[in-house]
Amino acid sequence: MNNRLLGVIDATTYHKGLDELTLHRSLAAVPFAGRYRLIDFILSNMVNSGIESVAIFPKYQYRSLMDHLGSGKNWDLDRKRDGLFFFPSPMIDSSNSGIGSFNHFVANIDYFYRSSQDYALIANCYTVCNIDFSPVLQRHIQSGCDITSIQQLNQPLEMYLVKKDLLIDMIQTRRQTGYTCISDIMADIHQPYTICHYEYKGEAVTIDSVQSYFQASMELLTPDVWRNLFLRDFPIYTKVKDEPPTRYLNGCEVKNSIVANGCQIEGKVENSIIARGVKVGKNTIVRNCVIMQKCEIQEGCVLDSVILDKDVKVEEGTYLTGTQSVPFVVKKGSIQGALMNS
Template sequence: MKKRLLGVIDATTYHEDLEELIIHRSLAAVPIAGRYRLIDFVLSNMVNSEIESVAIFPKFQYRSLMDHLGSGRNWDLNRKRDGLFFFPSPNLDGPQQGIGSFTHFAANLDYFYRSTQDYAVIANCYTVLNMDFRPVLDWHLASGCDITEIRQKGKSLEMYLVKKSLLIELIETRENTGYTCMRDVVADIGHSYRLCTYNYTGFTFMIDSINTYFNASMSILQPTIWQQLFLKDQPIYTKVKDEPPTRYLAGARVKNAMIANGCILDGYVENSIISRGVKIGKNSVIRNSIIMQKCQIAENCVLDSVILDKDVKIEPNTVMKASSRHPYVIRKGTVQGALMNS
């Protein structure tokens, strides 16, 4: 089985509704759940499915993504054979219409020719789920499918399983067929391929806007959702950082929150996600919010339904109140001190 599946992750997607969070980073590198990045989910799913060769095809602002993944050691992909591969886009202009650009693949066709795997899983980088791809392959083979599209309740998850030789054929004949990506093939009712759908029933969130990102993050705080995502026998791996435990000072109170390592808390945190190295000052109140790495919140602040990107500084006595439908986003590295009530 280890030699049967090849992993392909499309990291070229740019969702305009997430612009506030992806100006300085790839969508795949957006932090989530305190200590993870979006790509950690699909990449861990592949590793847990015994996929030993994974190719990542990035386009936008991928420095932070490469820094996060490194050699792939934290996913056991730093290998002499197979392992983790990066293939940045050489000439893709404008927005992509679907997952898995055949033009992007064509520029790195040698990778597909040299790989020893017979089948490929092509996936996006922004779906939060915990899935084993091995049953999909078994079902694909038993059903005699040419292409299997993974769906949930009739909606495509933009993940596909295809025989590698067919994928190479689709790449090489793209100019004649007009197919630019897997979505084009699936959407064409006139094609001659046997198309199948595999229904995934587990918890899934596709992150394509600030609202879906916020709602997914708040949902992860629910124990029933957490238990579906973070499984003991199918762990979600991420970059390991050696940081001290969080310090809870005398004034700290925490209720239904995820707190990463290295924080210093002296305020009240409720229904929120706090990333590594965050400092929350005395008498500050954080509710229904996402606070990313190394943010500093001074004393006597009130934050409700707010997303603070990395390295944001909130000055004393600042009040920011929004709603779950329209959470307020503070960009990376900015200083906020104005009174903002909405």
């Protein structure tokens, strides 16, 4: 049934609370869970649900996002027919931040006209979840809804299912109606459409601040949360990198942590998420931290409640400490030294 469903990912959103992690990348490309990006979750959900055509509408700093997704091969979207499409925002109405901006869609309206699918699923790029959209489409058709909003505990997840022809009409009549996006329609109690709600009961978290990002990362270390998010029959796909296994050297100690491949661990790692290619030196303690790709933490360091963005170097003997509610964030490619923090 889902060959009738078109996937649309709105990657134009900007959250001020994530400034420290989105300075050099779009929100969709923020690393998560050691080896994934935020967009991997909604994109994998769509592919696992049988969606064969996905359009991504990026806006800010999207070079790293395009590099990550490439042709869509890792999601089986490198196709001669349908597949993965990029439609960068023309920066029209840059003040609008609602999901499903009609001004962004109208610049590529031909995509919707030429698509053979009958329905469109419009979703944000920053909700971490694992949803099967098949029952959502079935419920939408059976109920005769104009718009189905997916929600959890009566809170919207900003994912909307709508008939494609109706979506095109919404786009074309946006100036007459005053609706600039799907979110505008949902917020108007006088809107003329039949709105339905689909309650999702699985794991879902919205990443809209450094605090929510850090909390969601730490919750992944709970086995039940991990198992409910990373389902065997609905895997989360990501860009494949051919890297060697992680080396655990003599004297190292790793507890309750997620460690990706290509790392070298000599010190102590506890309650942390370690991404690909990270080096942790001797007599170093990394506790309650999120360490992104290719960071180097030299000997004799102590890190507690810290987020290291990619390619950060922490020099020998450095102490970095944050809290669970306010983690200490080190920007991408920077150097942290003991003398700098004394």
